[in-house]
Amino acid sequence: MIARSELKKELINAGIRPSVQRLAIYEYVKSHHTHPTADVVYDALRDVLGSLSLTTVYNTLKLFVDAGLVQLLTIDDTFRCFDGDTTSHAHFRCDSCGRIVDLKIKSDFLAMVDGLGGFEIKEAQLYLKGICPICKRKN
């Protein structure tokens, strides 16, 4: 868990004014590694904060993604979810339970791609899908 004051500094350093809503949303995605959707963040924070608009959650998360503070995941084709961990790692989505799991990688994603001369790479995502160990044991 990162301290609130530390998170506040990160927002300011990124040129983002740390409003009550923004700080709460930032704290949520940085402390929950569950890859929440905007809706999940909204449901979790609407009670904590006095009031909160779903639009604010969408706008704020987009702000964070554009600033490079948060990753946008499109591993599930029916909704977007967010990851406060911006270090390089892969994601696995279980076809059975829908859970999204972080996976460590051995080296940089780009190391395994050919013919990247001339390309400027700003982002890389490795998505794996299948059945997770928990669901596999159940069947």
Next chain:
Amino acid sequence: MIARSELKKELINAGIRPSVQRLAIYEYVKSHHTHPTADVVYDALRDVLGSLSLTTVYNTLKLFVDAGLVQLLTIDDTFRCFDGDTTSHAHFRCDSCGRIVDLKIKSDFLAMVDGLGGFEIKEAQLYLKGICPICKRKN
């Protein structure tokens, strides 16, 4: 370009009855490596075939994806597109022109991921984003 009769066989082998629409859609995604959306396929084929419904295109592409004949790409978070090439390769999406490019990979995606014990992997996608060589030269 693959022969029509060959494509027909592939559909039958996958347990899919090769209707006129299905064969046309299958031929389109197998011969165009432009990663089209359902809408693009619809626009391209509605004139060729006498009539065609966008619903049919969506249903048919989903059918192909479920059968493993076609890949579904979610590299762009605002729409889904399709790739008739099911061999293992990476995709690059240019932030400037939106073009999606195929990239060769040096080895299997899974080789670089740690801690996959217990997971059953059915699908893997490596998405890269940034600026393509053509757009880079223009700026």
Next chain:
DNA sequence: TTTTATATTTGCAATGATTTCAGAAATGAA
């Protein structure tokens, strides 16, 4: 502190890609 300007939030309506659904058409079997 008050005033003023600017940035942020809010709630609702609109958007647009995708899906559902029920009827129409095509296909295959008998």
Next chain:
DNA sequence: TTCATTTCTGAAATCATTGCAAATATAAAA
């Protein structure tokens, strides 16, 4: 041909996401 099943169609519905204009909060100036 007749019947049963599959496939296709077009319009309506869905739902995550965004646009917008009004309301609120914040910061700077007076």
